[in-house]
Amino acid sequence: xxxxxxxxxxxxxxxxxxxxxxxxxxxxxxxxxxxxxxxxxxxxxxxxxxxxxxxxxxxxxxxxxxxxxxxxxxxxxxxxxxxxxxxxxxxxxxxxxxxxxxxxxxxxxxxxxxxxxxxxxxxxxxxxxxxxxxxxxxxxxxxxxxxxxxxxxxxxxxxxxxxxxxxxxxxxxxxxxxxxxxxxxxxxxxxxxxxxxxxxxxxxxxxxxxxxxxxxxxxxxxxxxxxxxxxxxxxxxxxxxxxxxxxxxxxxxxxxxxxxxxxxxxxxxxxxxxxxxxxxxxxxxxxxxxxxxxxxxxxxxxxxxxxxxxxxxxxxxxxxxxxxxxxxxxxxxxxxxxxxxxxxxxxxxxxx
Numbered sequence: 001x002x003x004x005x006x007x008x009x010x011x012x013x014x015x016x017x018x019x020x021x022x023x024x025x026x027x028x029x030x031x032x033x034x035x036x037x038x039x040x041x042x043x044x045x046x047x048x049x050x051x052x053x054x055x056x057x058x059x060x061x062x063x064x065x066x067x068x069x070x071x072x073x074x075x076x077x078x079x080x081x082x083x084x085x086x087x088x089x090x091x092x093x094x095x096x097x098x099x100x101x102x103x104x105x106x107x108x109x110x111x112x113x114x115x116x117x118x119x120x121x122x123x124x125x126x127x128x129x130x131x132x133x134x135x136x137x138x139x140x141x142x143x144x145x146x147x148x149x150x151x152x153x154x155x156x157x158x159x160x161x162x163x164x165x166x167x168x169x170x171x172x173x174x175x176x177x178x179x180x181x182x183x184x185x186x187x188x189x190x191x192x193x194x195x196x197x198x199x200x201x202x203x204x205x206x207x208x209x210x211x212x213x214x215x216x217x218x219x220x221x222x223x224x225x226x227x228x229x230x231x232x233x234x235x236x237x238x239x240x241x242x243x244x245x246x247x248x249x250x251x252x253x254x255x256x257x258x259x260x261x262x263x264x265x266x267x268x269x270x271x272x273x274x275x276x277x278x279x280x281x282x283x284x285x286x287x288x289x290x291x292x293x294x295x296x297x298x299x300x301x302x303x304x305x306x307x308x309x310x311x312x313x314x315x316x317x318x319x320x321x322x323x324x325x326x327x328x329x330x331x332x333x334x335x336x337x338x339x340x341x342x343x344x345x346x347x348x349x350x351x352x
Contacts (some may be wrong), residue, residue, distance in 0.1 A: 011159070012099060016092065018151060018163045019170075021072030022047060027079040029283075031235055036083040037174040038239065040167060041219065043072070044147060045246055045283065051122075051146040052290045059126030062154050069153070086178055094174060102166050105206040114141060115212075119161055122149040130318030132299045136327050139304050139320070142212040143249045143294060165215050172218045173200050179225075189229045196221050216251035219243050227261065231268045238280045245287050252305055299324060 019040070026043030050068070054060050108115075118141035121131065132138040144164055151160040176193040179185070185193075204214065223240045230236035244261065247254040264270075292302045300319030301310035307328070310321035333339065333352060341348045 008103065011103070012095070014153075014156060014160060015099075015102070015163055015166075016095060017069070017073065018160060019091070019095070019167050020076045021069045022167065024072035024074065024076030024079070027075060027081055027083075030079075030081050030083060032082050033084045034235075034239075035175050035178050036086045037171040037178060038222075039083065040171040041222075041243055041246065044164070044168070045242065045287065047147050047150060048143060048246075048249065049283075049286050049290065051150050052143075052294070055122055055146060055149075056127045056293075060123055060149055062152070065150050065153055068150055084178060084182060086174070091174075094177075095170065098170055098173070101205055102162070107162065108211040110211060113137065115145065116158075118142070118145040119148045119152075119158070122146055123152050127297060129297050130300075131297070132320050132323075133318060136320075136323065139299055139324060139327065140252070141298075142251060143290065144212060144215065165212070168215050168218055169200065169204065172221060173197060175222055176200075176225075189225075192225065192229070196225075212251045213253060216247040216254045219247040219250070220254060220257055223247065223261070224264070227264050227268065227270065231270055237270060242280060242283060245284055249287060249291055252303075255305075 022043035023036075023039045024043065025046040026039030026041065028046065029042040030039050047068070051060070054064065114135060114137035117135065118138065121128070121138075122145055147164045148161040151163055152158055153160065176196050180190065180193050180197075200218070223244045226236045226240035226243075244254070244257075295304045296302050298304075299310070300313075300316040300321065301307070301324065303309045304324055307321060307325055310324060311319045312321060313319045329352075338349075338352065
């Protein structure tokens with residue numbers, strides 16, 4: 001029993017260290033009076049770019065991960081920026097309140113099928129072209145696996161890889177809590193924040209719920225909060241665009257929400273191209289390069305969900321254009337429950 005409690009304490013401490021390290025990188029992009037928890041998303045973006053550069057060059061290892069984690073901690077305590085509005089002790093209390101969600105839950109269903117192998121691949125190898133030929137499910141492995149590979153540390157091995165997903169959930173909750181206690185909020189914004197908190201705390205209470213689909217959509221709650229309620233601030237619009245691109249990198253399905261964003265921009269009279277600073281342009285360009293180059297190196301397609309962006313095998317030897325088209329049909333049938341019919345008592349529908 002003592003051994004179990006000791007392991008829990010160690011896991012809690014390292015979880016807190018990981019969070020502070022990522023926030024430390026995020027403080028580089030933070031502006032005065034920005035929401036404290038935005039720094040976690042900023043840090044996730046910086047580490048994704050840094051991790052991808054390491055992956056395509058010499059590859060990561062335990063020493064590199066120790067150095068990256070240590071630098072983040074140093075930045076956290078050295079960069080002094082006035083953020084809105086939570087103390088370290090409240091961070092610890094909030095993590096304690098949500099820690100059981102991380103500890104008692106099993107992993108999400110697809111993790112052992114291919115997510116684990118994506119993280120394992122990034123950690124143990126630098127870039128290998130045509131990776132999807134090893135396993136067709138590498139087509140749509142999330143780029144968040146890059147951040148997860150950076151959390152592998154000595155003695156702990158892969159025990160911290162779920163922290164990247166968990167702390168997105170954690171930070172979205174923290175974001176809306178801080179927002180509720182900020183001044184000058186209208187009733188609609190208060191209602192929206194409370195509603196988001198209720199949904200997050202009641203519906204998503206198991207780690208098995210934190211597939212990459214959900215994680216990306218947690219971030220979209222913040223995106224829509226910014227463009228609907230904070231559209232008068234150029235800085236908030238810049239961050240909303242940046243976080244939207246981050247959600248696409250985590251899971252391209254987030255693109256389905258682009259028409260809603262465009263509609264809100266139109267209704268609010270927001271012309272975002274006038275509101276993006278040069279530094280944000282550089283970060284956005286870097287993220288898009290990662291999105292397209294990663295897809296190309298894996299599958300021979302610049303953006304695998306669109307088959308027209310795929311090269312033929314005559315032009316790119318590792319292209320999976322034909323295979324992706326077939327796989328797309330299989331995924332569509334899976335989503336409709338076609339293959340689940342084998343486990344039912346009803347007559348099977350053969351017409352796809």
